[in-house]
Each structure stands twice: as C-alpha cells, then as structure tokens.
Amino acid sequence: MKRKKQKNRTSENFNTNLTKTLKENIDNIKKMLDSPMDLVIRDLRLANHKCAIVYLDGLSNSIQIEQSVLKNLGEIERKQELPTNLDNLIALIHEELISISGVKNVATMDELMLELLSGSSVFLLDGVNRVLLLDTKKWESRAIQEPVSESLIRGPRDGFVENLSTNIMLIRRHIRDPNLHFKVHDVGRRSKKKIVVAYIAGIIHPQILDEVNRRLASIDTDAALESGYIEQWIEDSFLSPIPQMDNSERPDKAAAALTKGKFVIILDGSPFVLIAPSTIGGAFQSPEDYYERWLIGTLIRGLRYFAAFITMFLPALYIALVSYHQGMIPSQLAFSIAATRQGVPFPAFVEAVLMAITMELLREAGARLPKTIGQTIGIVGGLVIGEAAVSAGVVSPIMVIVVALTAVASFTIPMYSVAISFRLIRFGFMVAAAFLGLYGIILVYIMVNIHIVNLKSFGIPYSAPYAPTFIKDWKDLVLRMPIPMLSSRPEHLQPNDKVSGSMRGDKNAGV
Numbered sequence: 001m002k003r004k005k006q007k008n009r010t011s012e013n014f015n016t017n018l019t020k021t022l023k024e025n026i027d028n029i030k031k032m033l034d035s036p037m038d039l040v041i042r043d044l045r046l047a048n049h050k051c052a053i054v055y056l057d058g059l060s061n062s063i064q065i066e067q068s069v070l071k072n073l074g075e076i077e078r079k080q081e082l083p084t085n086l087d088n089l090i091a092l093i094h095e096e097l098i099s100i101s102g103v104k105n106v107a108t109m110d111e112l113m114l115e116l117l118s119g120s121s122v123f124l125l126d127g128v129n130r131v132l133l134l135d136t137k138k139w140e141s142r143a144i145q146e147p148v149s150e151s152l153i154r155g156p157r158d159g160f161v162e163n164l165s166t167n168i169m170l171i172r173r174h175i176r177d178p179n180l181h182f183k184v185h186d187v188g189r190r191s192k193k194k195i196v197v198a199y200i201a202g203i204i205h206p207q208i209l210d211e212v213n214r215r216l217a218s219i220d221t222d223a224a225l226e227s228g229y230i231e232q233w234i235e236d237s238f239l240s241p242i243p244q245m246d247n248s249e250r251p252d253k254a255a256a257a258l259t260k261g262k263f264v265i266i267l268d269g270s271p272f273v274l275i276a277p278s279t280i281g282g283a284f285q286s287p288e289d290y291y292e293r294w295l296i297g298t299l300i301r302g303l304r305y306f307a308a309f310i311t312m313f314l315p316a317l318y319i320a321l322v323s324y325h326q327g328m329i330p331s332q333l334a335f336s337i338a339a340t341r342q343g344v345p346f347p348a349f350v351e352a353v354l355m356a357i358t359m360e361l362l363r364e365a366g367a368r369l370p371k372t373i374g375q376t377i378g379i380v381g382g383l384v385i386g387e388a389a390v391s392a393g394v395v396s397p398i399m400v401i402v403v404a405l406t407a408v409a410s411f412t413i414p415m416y417s418v419a420i421s422f423r424l425i426r427f428g429f430m431v432a433a434a435f436l437g438l439y440g441i442i443l444v445y446i447m448v449n450i451h452i453v454n455l456k457s458f459g460i461p462y463s464a465p466y467a468p469t470f471i472k473d474w475k476d477l478v479l480r481m482p483i484p485m486l487s488s489r490p491e492h493l494q495p496n497d498k499v500s501g502s503m504r505g506d507k508n509a510g511v
Contacts, residue, residue: 016108016109016110017107017108017109017129018107018108018109018112018129018130018131019129020126020127020128020129021126022050022051022052022124022125022126022127023126025124025131026041026052026054026124028109029054029109029112029113029116029122032109032113033113036056038056038057038058038059039054039056039057040054040055040056040057040060040062041053041054042054042070044070044073046073046082046089046093046125047082047083047084047089049086049089049125049126049127050125050126051123051124051125051126052123052124053065053069053070053121053122053123053124054116054121054122054124055116055119055120055121055122055136056116056117056119058140059117059118059119059137059138059139060119060120060121060136060137060138061136061137061138064100064136064138065121065134065136068098068099068100068136069098069100069121069123069134072097072098072099073093073097086125086127086128087128089125090125090128090130090132093123093125093132094132098123098132098134100134100135100136101135102134102135103132103133103134103135104132104133105130105131105132105133106130106131106133107129107130107131111133112131112133114192115133116133117192118137118192119136119137119138119139120133120134120135120136120137121133121134121136122134139163141161141162141163141166142161142162143161144158144159144161144166144170145158145159145161146158146159147159147160147248147249147250148249149249149416150248150249150250150253150287150414152286152287152288152291153288154288154291154292155250155252155287155288155291156250156251156252158170158251159249159250159251159271160248160249160250160251160254160266160271160272160273161271162268162269162270162271163268164194164196164266164267164268164269167251167266167271167273168182168196168198168266170251171198171251171254171255171258171264171266173251174251174252174254174255175200175255175258175259177200179200179201179202179203180198180199180200180201180258181198181199181200181201182196182197182198183196183197183199183213184196185197185213185216185217187216187219187221187224187230187267188221188222188223188224189220189221189222189223190222190223191222191223191224191225193223193224193267193268193269194267194268195216195224195230195265195266195267195268196265196266196267197209197212197213197216197263197264197265198254198258198263198264198265198266199258199262199263199264200258200259200261202496202497203258203259203260203261203489203495203496203497204261204262204263204495204496205261205493205494205495205496206496207459208261208263208277208458208459208460208493208494209263211458211459212234212263212265212276212458215233215234216230216234216265218233219233219234221233224267225269226267226269226270226272227247227265227267227270227272227273227274228247228272230265230267230274231243231245231247231274235457236455236456236457236458237455237456240451240455241421241424241425242280242418242421242451242452242455242462243278243415243417243418243421244276244278244455244456244457244462245274245275245276245278245457246274246275246276246278246282246283246415247272247273247274247275247415247417248272248273248275249271249272249273250287252287253275253287254273254275256287256290257275259489259500260489260490260493260495261489261490261493261494261495261496262275262276262277262493263275263276276457276458277457277458277459277460277493278457278462279457279460279461279462279463279464279465279492280452280462280463280466281464281465281466281477281478283413283414283415283418284301284304284305284308284413284414285301285414285476286300286414288300289301289480290480290483294480294481294482294483297480298478298479298480301478301479301480302478303412304412304413304414305478306409307409307410307412307413308409308413308422310405310406310409311406311409311410311413311419311422311423311426312422312425312426312429313426313429313441314402314405314406314409315352315356315402315403315406315426315429315430316426316429316430316432316433316441317433317438317441318348318352318398318399318402319348319349319352319430319433319434320433320437320438320440320441321438322337322341322348323347323348323349323433323434323437324437324438325437325438336398337396337398340396340397340398341396341398343393344393344394344395344396345393345394346394346395347434348399348434349430349431349433349434351394351395351396351399352399352402352403352430353427353430354394354395355389355395355399355400355402355403356403356406356426356427356430358385358389358403359382359403359404359406359407360423362377362381362382362385363407365377365381366381382404386400386404406426410422410423425448428444429441429444429445432444453467460492460493460494461492464492465477465490465491465492468492470490470491470492472488472491473490473491473492476490486500487499487500488500
C-alpha cells in the first residue's frame, strides 16, 4: 500500500488531465517540475490564438525546434489563412505545419511529463485540452569507441554506447534480417527507462522468449541505472556466486549470440548488454576464437580452461601439499620449499590468505585509480610488497610465485564477472584444504559441481552441453572446430531453426 501511495502522489497534488486553458497547463507543468532552470517556455501567437512550446534545455534539440516548428508556424501564417476552429487548427498543425517525423497527440499530464522528461518538446494551444508531443530528443552521448573491457587483437573495433538507438543500430549493422525483432519494455517507477529485448524470430525458442518477457514485466524498482540492476532482478538464482547471464560491450558478440538462438537485453543508458541463456562453457569463449584459424582458437580455449584450474586450485593445492601431503611432493622440490619456508612465522593457510588478500587489494586499487597511475600501482606495488614480504620473512618466495601465477591466470578468463566468481570460490578451496587437505578440496569440488549442475539460465541447464550431454555441441566447446563444420546451432538452446547455413548449401551464410 505504501508503494501505491508513493506512485500516485503526483495525481493527488496536481491535475493529471489537461485543461483547455494554456496558462493552467503551463502552471501545472511548472509545479510538477518545481520550475527548474532548464525548463524553456516559448510563448507564441498563431491566428490570434495563444500557444506555447515547452521543452527541457539539454534534452531537446533547440535547433530542430527552431527550424522545423517555429519557422514553419511563422511562414504558414503569412502565406495562408488559418482555420478559426481550434480542433481544425491543431489538426492542421499536426498534419501539415510541423515537419518532424515523430508527432503524438495526447490528452493526459502523465503522458506529457514522461515525454517531456525524455527529451520531447510539447506544443500547447489555448482552448484545446490536448497537446502535441514532438520528437526532438537530443541526448548528449559519447562517440562509438573500442570496448574497454573486451579488447581484441583481431576483430571489430566498435562498441556499445549509452544511447539505446545507437546500440540497436550497431546490432542491425551485423544482422540485416527482417526477423530481427526488438520488444520494448519500461522499467523503473522513477527512472522510466526503456529496455529492449532483441531476438531473431524463427530461431529462438518461444518458451525462452516468453520467460524473459515475463520476468522483465515483473520488475518493480524505482530506478534501473545500469544493466546490472536488470541482471540481478531476472536471473534464476541470486544466491549463486556464478553469473547466469553474460554481459558485453561488443556488438559482434551480441550478434553472434542472437544467431545461435539467444536473446539480448539492451538498457537505455548502459553500454553493457545482457546475453542469455548462458552456460559454463560460454564463459571460456571469446569472439576472437572465431576470427582466428581453428587450431589457434582451440589452443587459446584450452589455455583458458587450464588458467581457470590454476585460478581456483593452485593456492589450495599448495596449502594441502605443504600442510598434509608432503610425501606427494618430489624430494628436491620438497627440500626447496622447506628451505624457503624456514623462519616463516605463519602456517601455509595464513600465508596464502594474506598474500591473496594483498593481491586483491592491489587489483582493486589499480582498477579504481586513473589508468596511468593504476598500472604503476599494480606492477610496482606488487613487486615492492612481494619483495619486502619475502625479505622480512613474513611469506616464502614459493608463496609469492603461487599467488602471482593465480592472479595472472584469472585475467585470461574472457568474462570478468565469471573470473570474479572463480576468485571467490578459490577461498572456499583454500579453507577446505587447510582443514582436510586434498580430501577437503575434492569435497568442495563436488559441491561446486552439484551447484553448477542444478543451476539454470532461463530454463537452460547451466552445465549444458556437458550435463545434460549434447555431443554435437562439443564441436564448439573446448575444441573450436573449423567454421564449415559448425553447421548447426547449439542443441541445448533448442532453437526452432537448427541449421546454421552450410547444411543448406548457402556458402555465404555465417556461423
């Protein structure tokens, strides 16, 4: 009940229906916005009738208003006699005098305010209880640039920006198919932002599409400032440390996902789109895998899987072997480790945790500081602290090597959110290794696998195509087979159109 009262506060204090009095309508607008400094009101007179154009400076294109509205109104009054009937006059203005493609006729203050705050300008005529909304939006936005978080050696250099129309255009440049559809939703009681679901009709499974639309319609929040808000609202399990949706700044990655039978969520104001359904195998895939030859793509993918193993298991294995299973270490290596640990006051677990937390602090500091300073902090800080810790006898040199390898390996995972999840799970393995050794690592590994197998992304098992098993999908999993062999879309996504192109004999079709 409290939510409903808050939502209808505007209707309690102000008249939500437009009146026939121009001054009263403008006063209502001023009251609702509390007379902001960027509110522009241009009083006009047309055929002896008072009228006005209202817009917000910075959100609307004042040059377009001047040339396509004010100039036309002034010229037409001099050239011909305008009708005296007010309904006929506003109809003439709507149909002939305003040379703007997007013009809407509304009769409520709620619709007026929503469009005004979105950048549209409002044409009001005295004696008429409806207004014309003119599409004169002009959002200031940055130019299309190379994605910062997903840089590639070979591949397109364009990236999504904060403008919704620009992002839709970038996807259409990659997919020129009339079956590419964009369904619009509104999100946020206060922000009232546009959110778009992109999909290719005839490929995506209808149940997946219905489910995402249902979840988006159920969002109840004041504001959605970034796509991360949307992700946390609609994901299957918000308690899981593993993200069930991909996020990307790359239009080519979004386009590739659409052709496989996935959907893409685009939020106005965010350069990161959401891609789902997601699987654990997709976390190790990069668009560059398909731009290089298949042998290179397969090798790089294999390295990523090995790096993920190092990220999660290496510190825990060090703790388990040094604390419980010294006999499993080769003799020469065991003697070397024992010599380096001589004089270290902490057990292996405490030593590993201290160094891991220090590395996370350096990584976070490097990300938050300005780019040039951040790189210096990350490199110099790591070297200085590591060398000082070894010299002081707080940690052993082998521990510094283990933590450094773990940090480097985590950067090879393409999805940043998945890499963070692996770093978080790593601490669970370390705790288990400290109490139970290798047995504890195996127990936690089984628990993680049980969690992944039970996890779903919009009804699709997160562990697919491993479990449940889809053998045909393994051609683009750890291995990246040659492009001509990838003739079918992923079976685990259950696409309506299962064949990608080469099976049809279409030599120009993509993957």
